[in-house]
Amino acid sequence: MAKPIADLFNISIGRSFVPRQWKTSVITPVNKISHPTCCSDFRPISLTPVLSRLLEKIVVRKYLYPILVDPKYTILFQDQYAFRPTGSTTAALINLLHQITTLLLTYPYVHLIALDFTKAFDTVRHSTLMQKCAEFPMEDCIYNWLINFLADRQH
Numbered sequence: 047m048a049k050p051i052a053d054l055f056n057i058s059i060g061r062s063f064v065p066r067q068w069k070t071s072v073i074t075p076v077n078k079i080s081h082p083t084c085c086s087d088f089r090p091i092s093l094t095p096v097l098s099r100l101l102e103k104i105v106v107r108k109y110l111y112p113i114l115v116d117p118k119y120t121i122l123f124q125d126q127y128a129f130r131p132t133g134s135t136t137a138a139l140i141n142l143l144h145q146i147t148t149l150l151l152t153y154p155y156v157h158l159i160a161l162d163f164t165k166a167f168d169t170v171r172h173s174t175l176m177q178k179c180a181e182f183p184m185e186d187c188i189y190n191w192l193i194n195f196l197a198d199r200q201h
Contacts, residue, residue, distance in 0.1 A: 051097065051100075054097070055100075055101050055104065058101060058191070059101075059105070059187055059188065059191055060187060061187075062186075062187050062188075062189075062190030062191045062193075062194055063191070063194055064098070064101075064191065064194050064195045066198070067095065068094070068095050068097060068098035068101070069094075069098070069195070069198060070094075070095070071092040071093055071094040072092075072093045073090050073091070073092055073093075074090070074091045074093060075088035075089070075090060075091075076088060076089050076090075076091050077089075102195070105188065105191065105192075105195075109184055109185070109188045110184075113182045113183065113184065119182065127141075142158075146158070172193075172196045172197075175196075176189075176192065176193055176196070179192060
């Protein structure tokens with residue numbers, strides 16, 4: 047089965063096309079708390095086709111992660127911890143603690159403002175995201191594949 051699947055993936059990337067069926071997902075509500083009483087007590091989980099998820103991971107690991115760790119571009123992501131190969135909540139907390147400790151060596155107190163961007167990616171305009179991606183060194187077929195991947199998502 048590996049050869050036909052690899053052929054499908056290569057065709058998808060080479061033609062910058064994601065089949066419509068791979069963009070269709072089923073939304074399943076999952077409880078956030080033990081005894082949900084209203085809609086906000088559920089978290090929507092989007093279940094996409096296995097082939098779509100596999101190809102997405104391949105594109106991210108092979109084409110996007112190398113950009114995120116490239117020394118020419120890491121300065122742009124130094125305060126970003128999510129969706130990076132080396133990013134984690136722990137790394138973000140360590141960095142925050144280090145910055146606060148460093149500032150306290152010079153100042154008697156430090157103000158910290160924390161914002162919750164839990165659903166931030168759900169509100170990102172795809173066109174803005176793709177304008178940012180256009181600044182990075184990626185093959186045209188990958189850039190166009192990403193545009194096609196984000197277009198016309200169906201639930």
